[in-house]
Amino acid sequence: MTFTLSTTIKVPSAVSALSLGPGEELCVGCDDGSVRWYSLPSTKVSRAVKSLRDEISSIVWTRPKKNEDASVWVASGRKIFRFPRTSQQMIMSIEDASCSIVAGEDEEDLLNEAGWLRLLNLSENGKFLAFGSDSGSVGIVDISSNKITHMRNSHTTVCGCVRFVPDRPSELLSGGYDSALLHFDIGQGGILSRFDIAAPPPTSQGVSLSPPFVLSIAINDAGLLAASTADGRVWLGGGGEKRPATSQVGKKKRSRKWEGLKEDEGLWLQVADGPVVATAFRESGQLFTCSLLGVLSEYKVSRDAQALLQATQVWSSSVTSVEKVNTMAIGHTWLVVGGFGEDEKGVVEVWRHGDQGTQPTS
Structure with missing residues (x-):
């Protein structure tokens, strides 16, 4: 069984960010600066943040702790806000944020859109929040002190992930519109490794326009990398994958640093x-991808007898009401997909694992 469309949620403005939290509660961010919470499968808004x-370029859930409920970090423009998962107020505003951080690198960043944030990611230990910006810079926030540290190296253009x-x-990966993957040591602020992606050779159909x-x-948890590109490809980087020592061929010791950017251990x-706008690994290990036009695909990734990476597509489908994802x-x-429809208003398609049919659009 795989995913089938369960329901559709419509919002006034294009959907720009999605995140599933504890209990798979859904948080939806839009390009008008609003944020909405949903307790799936309900399509009723449970709480919201007005503009x-x-x-909203990114949303990240924190993990609940013994004496602390989960919360969400929200990137909007050059700022990062933290909002509680639960609140007595159904509709919150900027003033209700428990934390607000300006992540611009310098005064110039604060005066133009080059400093706008693109994506957030929370470290496993919950101590650091990483971000990339339109200026190409990569930085981290120490959550205990809100101190911001920028990596010494950056992308030459937009850092999108x-x-x-x-x-x-202490190791962080970033991807940019300069077609580079940069691997950082956040303590030293320098690059441990990098991979510069070249355009594929021309085919009988010609050269890709992107x-x-x-x-x-x-x-994924084992260290396998999937990086998607604007020309419709995904690169699987297997050099940093932890593999069980079931045989001498598959045996691999833990290295001093992650080696996921080794080109000779990758697969295209x-x-x-x-453009492939999103990639994600599911808990069971399968890789899911989604294109700009809403083609969804699932791949089973494994290794052959020589321990070489291989990937087999096991499912594919397409969105029905999202014009651009x-x-x-x-x-x-x-599985949740967000973007905008033909009327340029926001659309969220909610797909359920193992569902056998669709429900009416709401």
């Missing part, structure tokens, strides 16, 4: 005709 003025390497809290901008990155997949989130039960 934060700038587009950041991701901490699982089980390596450069290989990096649009999304995902890393052609997954769409246009901006974002995707996946959990145990739900």
Whole structure:
């Protein structure tokens, strides 16, 4: 069983960010600066944040602790806000944020859109929040002090995605519109490794019109990397994957640093005709991708007898009411896709694992 469309949620403005939290509660951010919470499968708004003025570019849930409920970090413009998961107020505003951080690198960033944030990611230990910006800079926030540290190196243009390497809290990966993947040591602020992606050779259909901008990155718990590009491809980086020592061929010791950017241990997949805007690994290990035009695909990733990576597509479908996809989130039960429809208003499609049919649009 895989995912089938369960329901559709419509909102006034284009959906720009999605995140599934504890209990797979859904948080939806829009380009008008608003944020809405839903307790799936209900399509009724459970609480909301009215306009934060700038587009919501990213939302990240914190993990609940013994004496602390989960909350959400929201990136809007150059600022990062933290809002409680629960609140006595059904509709919150900027003043209700428990924390507000300006993440612009310098005065110039604060005066133009180059400093706008693109994506947030929370470290496994919950101590650091990473961000990338339109200026190409990559930084982290120490949550205990709200201190911001920028990496010494940056992308030459937009940094569209950041991701901490699982089980390596001091290592961070970023992807940019300069077609580069940068691997940082956040303590030193320098680059540990990098991978510059080249355009694929021409085919019988000609040359792709889109450069290989990096649009999304995902890393599973074992350290396997998936990076999607604007020319319809996904690169699987297996050099940093932890593998069980079931045989001498598959045996691999833990290295001093993550080695996921080794080009000779990677595999290219052609997954769409246009930009692949989102990638995500599900708990069970399958890789999911979504293209700008809403083509959803699921891949089973494994290794052959020589321990070489291989990927097999096991499912594919397409959205029905999203004209252009901006974002995707996946959990145990739900796969959620957001963007805008033909009327340019926001649309969220909620797909359920194992569902056998659709429900009416709401």
